[in-house]
Amino acid sequence: MEEGTHTCQYNEEDGSMRMYLRGRPVVMYGPSDQEGLDPAKVAPPPPNKLKLEWAYGYRGKDCRSNLYLLPTGEIVYFVAAVVVLFNVEEQCQRHYTGHTDDVKCIAVHPNKLIIASGQCAGHDRLDARPHVRVWNSVSLATLAVIGAGHMERAVACLTFSRADGGALLACVDDGPDHTISVWEWQRPDKGHCIAETKCSVDTVVAAEFHPLDRNQIVTCGKSHIAFWTLDQTNMLYKRMGVFETRDKPKYVTCLGFNHNGDVLSGDSNGNIIVWGRGTNTILKLVRGVHDGSIFSLCCLKEGQIVSGGGKDGRIVLFDPEMNAAGQENVIEGHYGGVRAVAEGRGAQLFVGTTRNCVLHGDLQLGFAPAVLGHVDELWGLATHPTLPQFVSAGWDRLLQLWDGLSHSTVWSKDIEERAQCCAWSRDGSVIAVGCLNGKWLVFDPQTREQLAQHQDGTEPIQTIQYSPDNQLVALGSRDNFIYVYRVEQDGARYSRQGKCLGHSSYITHLDWSEDSQYIRSNSGDYELLYWNATTCRQIPSPTQLRDVTWSTNTCPISFQTIGVWPENADGTDINSCTRSNDGRLAATGDDFGKVKLYAYPVTQPKSLCHQYGGHSSHVTCVRFLPDDSRLISTGGLDTSLLQWLVD
Numbered sequence: 001m002e003e004g005t006h007t008c009q010y011n012e013e014d015g016s017m018r019m020y021l022r023g024r025p026v027v028m029y030g031p032s033d034q035e036g037l038d039p040a041k042v043a044p045p046p047p048n049k050l051k052l053e054w055a056y057g058y059r060g061k062d063c064r065s066n067l068y069l070l071p072t073g074e075i076v077y078f079v080a081a082v083v084v085l086f087n088v089e090e091q092c093q094r095h096y097t098g099h100t101d102d103v104k105c106i107a108v109h110p111n112k113l114i115i116a117s118g119q120c121a122g123h124d125r126l127d128a129r130p131h132v133r134v135w136n137s138v139s140l141a142t143l144a145v146i147g148a149g150h151m152e153r154a155v156a157c158l159t160f161s162r163a164d165g166g167a168l169l170a171c172v173d174d175g176p177d178h179t180i181s182v183w184e185w186q187r188p189d190k191g192h193c194i195a196e197t198k199c200s201v202d203t204v205v206a207a208e209f210h211p212l213d214r215n216q217i218v219t220c221g222k223s224h225i226a227f228w229t230l231d232q233t234n235m236l237y238k239r240m241g242v243f244e245t246r247d248k249p250k251y252v253t254c255l256g257f258n259h260n261g262d263v264l265s266g267d268s269n270g271n272i273i274v275w276g277r278g279t280n281t282i283l284k285l286v287r288g289v290h291d292g293s294i295f296s297l298c299c300l301k302e303g304q305i306v307s308g309g310g311k312d313g314r315i316v317l318f319d320p321e322m323n324a325a326g327q328e329n330v331i332e333g334h335y336g337g338v339r340a341v342a343e344g345r346g347a348q349l350f351v352g353t354t355r356n357c358v359l360h361g362d363l364q365l366g367f368a369p370a371v372l373g374h375v376d377e378l379w380g381l382a383t384h385p386t387l388p389q390f391v392s393a394g395w396d397r398l399l400q401l402w403d404g405l406s407h408s409t410v411w412s413k414d415i416e417e418r419a420q421c422c423a424w425s426r427d428g429s430v431i432a433v434g435c436l437n438g439k440w441l442v443f444d445p446q447t448r449e450q451l452a453q454h455q456d457g458t459e460p461i462q463t464i465q466y467s468p469d470n471q472l473v474a475l476g477s478r479d480n481f482i483y484v485y486r487v488e489q490d491g492a493r494y495s496r497q498g499k500c501l502g503h504s505s506y507i508t509h510l511d512w513s514e515d516s517q518y519i520r521s522n523s524g525d526y527e528l529l530y531w532n533a534t535t536c537r538q539i540p541s542p543t544q545l546r547d548v549t550w551s552t553n554t555c556p557i558s559f560q561t562i563g564v565w566p567e568n569a570d571g572t573d574i575n576s577c578t579r580s581n582d583g584r585l586a587a588t589g590d591d592f593g594k595v596k597l598y599a600y601p602v603t604q605p606k607s608l609c610h611q612y613g614g615h616s617s618h619v620t621c622v623r624f625l626p627d628d629s630r631l632i633s634t635g636g637l638d639t640s641l642l643q644w645l646v647d
Contacts, residue, residue, distance in 0.1 A: 008562060008605035010037045014543070017562055019605070021526040021571040028528060028559040029546040030603065043563060043604035046585055050597055050612050050631060050644040052095050054407045055082045057373030057640040059103075060339040060352040064205055064254065064295065065157075067340040067352040068108045070137055075342065075350050076115060077358065078103040079373065080616050080638035081593065083117050085137060088350075088360055088370045091407065095614075096135055098142050100128040101593065102616040102638060104174075107158035109166045113137055116169055116185070118147075118155025122593070122616070130154050132171055134185050146183050146191030147171060157207035163214040168194075168230075170207055170217055178204045180219065182230060194234045200224060206254055212261040213278065220252035225265050227280050239280040247271065247285060256297030256305065259320055266294030266307060274322055286322055290314060295354075298341040308338025310354055315341065317363055329363045334414070336375075356639060372409045374398055374639040380422040380433065381621040381634045381641070388625050390632050391445075392641055393419030393433050401445060404625050404632070404643060413448050415441060423464040423473075430491035432473065434461025440475060442491060451492040456483045456499075462507055467516035468551045472497065472533055474519050476507030482521055484536055498536030502529055509556065509577070514549040522557045526571040553579035553600075556588065563607030564588045564598060575636075576621045580628045585646070587631055589619030595633045595644065614642050 009018045015030045017037070030037070057079040059066065067077045074085040074094070083096040083103055096115070101122030108115055115137050122128025130151035134144040147155070152175025161168035169185040172178055180199040184192045202222035210216035215230040225241035243249075249267035256264040262283060263275040270290035276283040292311025299305055303320035313331040315338060318324055331338060336355025344350050347362040355375050361367035380393030388404040395418040401410040417435040424431055430451060434440045440461050442452040459478035466473045466487070473494065475483045482500035487493075505524035512519060518539070519531040530539040539545060546559075553560055556577035564574060564586065576589040579600050586600040593616055596609040615635035622633045624646075631644040 007567060008039045010039045012036050015546070017559060017603075017605075019562055019565065021557070021565065021569060024526055024571075026526055026528060026557060028557075028562065029543050030559045031547050037603060039605045041604055041606065043599065043602070043607040045608040045610050046597055046599035048585060048597065049610050049647045050595065051647055052082070052097060052612070052614055052642060053630065053645040054093055054643040055079055055084050055095060055614070055640060056371075056402065056407070056643070058352060058356050058358050058371045059639075060336070060354055060356050060358075061375055063104055063339075065340060066106055067342045067350055067358065068106070069342050069344055069350060070108070071112050072138070073345075074137075075358065075370075076106065076108070076137065077352065077371075078106060078117065080614060080635050080640040080642070081119065082614050082640070082642070083115070086371070093407075094140065096140050097614060098133050098135065100613060102154075104154045105156060105158045107160050107169070109160045110162045111166060114143065114166070116158050116160065118158050118171065120154030120174070130173065132158060132169070134169070144185050144191050146185055147181070150181065150193065151175070152179070156204060157219070159207050159209045159217070161209045161214070162211040163209070168209070170209060172199055172204045172207050172219060177201070178221075180207065180217070180228070180236065182217075182234075182236070195230055195236045197236045200226065205251070208255045208257070210261065210263075211257050218255055218263050220255055220265055222251055223248065225252045225275070227263075227275075241265075241275060241280050242282070244282070251293065253293045253295055253310070254297050256299050258299060258305065258322075259303045264297050264299075264305065264322075266297050268293045270294060270309070272297070272307060272322065284322060286318075289316060292337075295337065295339050296341040298343060298349075300343050306341050306349065308341045308351065310337040310339065313337050315349070315351065315363060327363045329366055331359065331367060335359060335369065369409070372400065372412055374400070376418075376639065377636050378634045378639050378641075379620045379636060380419045381623055381632060382422045382424050382431070383623045383625050383632065384424055385426055385428050386626050387428065388627070388630070390623065390625070391422055391424070391431055392634060393422045394639065395419070395436070399431070399433060399443065402641070404630055407643070411448055413443070415443075415450075417441065420460045421463050423466055425466045425473075425487070425491045426468055426470040427490075432464045432466075434464050434475060436460045438477065438479075440464065442494070452494055454485070454494060457481065459506070463510055463554070465510055465512055465552070465554070467512045467533065468514055469516040471516060474510055474512070474533070476510045476521060478506040480504065480506055480523070482507055482510065482519065482531065482536075484519075484533060497534070500531045500536045500538065502538040503527060509554045511553060511555050512551045514551045518545060518548055520545075520550065520555055520558070522555045524572070526557055528555065528557045553577065553586065560601035560603060561586060563602035563604050564596070564609075575618055578622050578624060580624045581626060582628055585624075585628070587622045587624070589615075589622040589633055591618050593617055593619060593635075595619055595622060595631070595642075597631075612644070615640065
């Protein structure tokens with residue numbers, strides 16, 4: 001819990017609160033029946049709390065070796081700052097939420113019970129330094145936190161020792177020297193680093209302890225593969241793999257081991273190389289397995305090897321001697337290339353893709369999605385007016401409809417434009433999407449058909465809201481204008497009513513009055529302005545509208561949300577704000593990865609809240625489902641959607 005701003009002054013005579021954002025005064029008027037406010041009084045947090053119920057998405061775009069099957073039948077992977085344990089058959093998720101910023105890598109202990117996960121540096125310099133957390137996958141209890149203050153930028157690779165029962169954990173960080181460190185992670189003094197050395201000036205993408213030979217580690221990355229030995233005195237020695245010059249790849253992209261203990265490497269040339277056990281020389285070279293890089297080599301229980309192509313999307317089966325077994329499958333292009341392959345039960349495989357999906361199936365029958373996600377910055381989110389559904393729209397040109405009860409994707413559509421915001425009409429019959437180039441599009445959620453397309457300016461459309469009577473729609477643009485359209489033919493056609501001129505910076509948020517007569521809006525320079533919706537004229541005297549009932553509260557700069565602003569806040573700290581439909585709660589998403597829950601109205605400058613991590617940096621939008629049972633939040637760069645149960 002934390003306190004809100006203290007830089008507010010209440011004027012009892014006119015019932016106004018003056019708040020300062022970055023030194024700029026913003027004056028807001030409370031309702032005329034407002035009792036005298038004491039700005040020094042601290043408002044309590046709400047009785048409700050949030051609990052993470054579901055994480056939508058997977059990080060496959062730029063991370064490797066991040067998909068494993070556990071004995072519980074769950075697959076483990078990560079998105080944003082959450083490690084997800086997902087039982088696909090039973091459609092239930094559990095979450096490890098100990099991290100404070102983006103998780104970049106995971107490793108599973110040989111006992112298949114313990115997991116290590118490594119994160120990147122976060123906002124809070126002390127709390128979110130790059131570090132590794134070791135935890136129990138059944139109880140979700142944290143067993144060790146190691147490497148804080150030791151690692152640079154991020155933890156890039158992790159691997160448990162396998163020949164000695166998992167006593168050691170090796171990490172490679174993302175600093176300029178790509179330092180490799182080896183830890184006795186079970187030591188009570190936060191783990192004990194027994195060896196550390198510079199790994200390579202070039203990028204390192206994978207590290208694996210040898211499954212049969214103690215104290216042997218293999219690392220690979222840009223134009224190299226290295227074989228490390230940890231000797232009796234805990235010194236690390238490396239031998240570089242010797243390539244025949246014409247076959248030296250730009251990148252060695254992934255590692256595996258066959259049943260004899262030979263090392264397998266896949267590379268950017270599409271070749272697989274077998275390195276003789278205990279040597280740094282090539283035993284066998286299998287050329288041209290894939291067109292482009294190989295991102296995953298998975299060694300199956302029976303000894304066969306599966307390789308996955310990052311560009312060609314092919315999954316190819318080999319026998320233990322690396323002869324093609326004649327079985328392969330290709331993943332549909334819109335899911336991306338293969339990023340990670342994990343062995344499931346029976347002949348089942350799980351495949352993580354470069355477009356942030358997880359598929360499951362087998363080589364004979366093909367693969368279907370178990371997890372779909374967004375692949376680029378995500379800002380657009382809107383919840384259905386009456387059903388437990390929501391849509392998301394991102395810079396990846398994807399518009400996706402989700403069901404909050406079954407936690408599934410109803411459909412996913414490429415709209416061919418980078419999207420910034422979206423809205424449902426008030427009767428749920430259409431979805432409007434605002435794009436980065438000033439276009440806005442309207443879709444039928446039943447048929448997915450595009451019904452209308454308009455262009456207003458060339459700057460991003462930042463927010464769209466339909467009026468409560470569904471007769472008008474207002475669009476706030478980065479070009480400082482609000483465009484108002486009449487809604488015709490049940491949302492299939494639109495005609496321009498006018499545009500509101502008066503803001504001196506870009507529009508960030510807007511709300512409609514309950515009677516559909518007025519609009520209020522916030523802008524990038526922290527203004528709160530009011531408009532007559534039919535004439536598109538500004539209402540210069542805000543006191544006229546102090547008793548208006550507002551249909552929504554997405555404007556964070558309003559009298560009812562003064563308390564969501566922390567002391568010395570930069571006006572851009574809070575990206576999104578929303579009020580529950582019953583008017584009892586408010587939620588915000590901020591630039592520090594936090595979702596916060598307040599009792600509404602948040603009129604006390606000092607208002608306590610409950611706060612929750614899970615996203616990495618910018619939380620770009622928060623919205624309640626229509627029955628207020630759940631809150632949905634979107635992460636900008638972490639591309640995730642998190643669904644919170646309101647307890």
